[in-house]
Amino acid sequence: MTVIPVDIAGRPYEVRIGSGLLADVAGQCGTRLRKPHVPIVTDANVHAAWGAVVEASLRAAGKQALWRILPPGEATKSWEHLSATVDWLLGHEVERGDHILALGGGVIGDLTGFAAAILKRGCHFIQLPTTLLAQVDSSVGGKTAINTPAGKNLVGAFHQPALVLADLDALATLPARELASGYAEVVKYGLIDDPAFFAWCEAHGRAVLAGDANARAHAVATSVAAKARIVAQDEFETTGMRALLNLGHTFGHALEAETGFSNRLLHGEGVALGMVLAARFSARRGLMGEAEAERIAAHIASVGLPADVRALGLNVSGGQLAAHMLHDKKVDAGRLAFLLMRGIGQTFLTKDVSLAEVSDFLADELKG
Ligand SMILES: NC(=O)c1ccc[n+]([C@@H]2O[C@H](COP(=O)([O-])OP(=O)(O)OC[C@H]3O[C@@H](n4cnc5c(N)ncnc54)[C@H](O)[C@@H]3O)[C@@H](O)[C@H]2O)c1
Numbered sequence: 001m002t003v004i005p006v007d008i009a010g011r012p013y014e015v016r017i018g019s020g021l022l023a024d025v026a027g028q029c030g031t032r033l034r035k036p037h038v039p040i041v042t043d044a045n046v047h048a049a050w051g052a053v054v055e056a057s058l059r060a061a062g063k064q065a066l067w068r069i070l071p072p073g074e075a076t077k078s079w080e081h082l083s084a085t086v087d088w089l090l091g092h093e094v095e096r097g098d099h100i101l102a103l104g105g106g107v108i109g110d111l112t113g114f115a116a117a118i119l120k121r122g123c124h125f126i127q128l129p130t131t132l133l134a135q136v137d138s139s140v141g142g143k144t145a146i147n148t149p150a151g152k153n154l155v156g157a158f159h160q161p162a163l164v165l166a167d168l169d170a171l172a173t174l175p176a177r178e179l180a181s182g183y184a185e186v187v188k189y190g191l192i193d194d195p196a197f198f199a200w201c202e203a204h205g206r207a208v209l210a211g212d213a214n215a216r217a218h219a220v221a222t223s224v225a226a227k228a229r230i231v232a233q234d235e236f237e238t239t240g241m242r243a244l245l246n247l248g249h250t251f252g253h254a255l256e257a258e259t260g261f262s263n264r265l266l267h268g269e270g271v272a273l274g275m276v277l278a279a280r281f282s283a284r285r286g287l288m289g290e291a292e293a294e295r296i297a298a299h300i301a302s303v304g305l306p307a308d309v310r311a312l313g314l315n316v317s318g319g320q321l322a323a324h325m326l327h328d329k330k331v332d333a334g335r336l337a338f339l340l341m342r343g344i345g346q347t348f349l350t351k352d353v354s355l356a357e358v359s360d361f362l363a364d365e366l367k368g
């Protein structure tokens with residue numbers, strides 16, 4: 001097992017990464033589970049795959065799981081499910097000193113974390129991430145949220161978990177497309193500031209996706225360490241440091257919006273293509289070499305992720321695609337904040353990008 005500390009001032013916690021953590025969830029949580037009944041929020045897919053394993057561990061420790069099983073999918077991050085889940089927790093008389101368990105991907109983690117943030121003005125929660133995306137990204141750092149008709153993640157809170165248990169075994173039941181989508185966020189850490197890790201991804205990315213245990217452990221641990229380092233320096237996204245985690249997300253968000261946040265393009269797939277576009281846009285501005293941008297595209301394509309916007313078959317202009325960016329949360333007083341690259345592992349934040357420039361670039365990418 002690898003243990004990565006997240007040094008948030010005042011509320012440090014551990015991310016434990018390894019095999020068999022869900023089967024030992026009661027032991028891992030220890031005295032944090034102080035009552036005989038343990039509230040667990042999950043979704044139906046995860047419950048079907050891992051519910052019995054978690055329940056057996058609790059039962060052996062003399063505890064009983066109280067399940068709240070939500071429908072799988074992004075639509076679950078809603079006011080309706082939040083309010084019903086909060087009422088359910090109140091109905092079970094969950095107190096501020098109790099820990100709520102969030103068993104699932106980013107959807108369950110974000111919703112449960114937000115419920116924990118507002119329940120009695122804040123109670124504890126433990127992340128049990130079961131997707132690669134949740135293990136390397138969403139379970140660490142304390143961002144919690146739901147979606148509203150106005151957009152994704154527009155309502156939420158910063159609320160850090162008390163503990164994160166990333167069980168690599170959980171990835172065995174994850175659909176291949178979800179796995180690849182989460183892998184995009186792994187590559188992201190290499191591109192942000194760790195060129196050696198990007199090179200490792202080039203050599204071992206396919207092994208990660210194929211199920212190689214050592215490769216998975218290394219990919220998750222390196223990613224979590226990178227995220228932990230960034231959020232410890234900028235917990236509330238005020239210094240610009242944490243914004244680096246949005247590499248590829250501005251282009252990705254526009255693509256997700258254009259495809260209606262549907263199964264046509266999963267979040268990580270949008271991020272993968274978004275990082276390629278950020279690299280090509282950086283190359284077009286003369287910031288990085290074209291060959292280096294194409295090296296990124298080649299790696300993304302080699303693991304089956306999208307690296308060419310034309311493959312999406314969108315029926316839009318560059319301007320229409322760029323217009324989605326104006327509705328991004330990251331817009332600050334009307335200015336587009338952009339993450340560009342001076343090279344692999346040299347990402348930086350800039351605000352000197354105009355919408356017209358992005359529109360022209362996207363028009364050319366759509367033409368090919
Ligand atoms: N809080 C953050 O910092 C942060 C960061 C990135 C993303 N997010 C959020 O995360 C969400 C996406 O998370 P996600 O990609 O994990 O999606 P998800 O939670 O929807 O899970 C993807 C699918 O996999 C299924 N699943 C999960 N684990 C499984 C397992 N072990 N075996 C079989 N099936 C399993 C789920 O039921 C679901 O159908 C988005 O809402 C996004 O906004 C949050």
Ligand SMILES: [Zn+2]
Nearest residue numbers: 185249267271
């Ligand atoms: Zn993301």
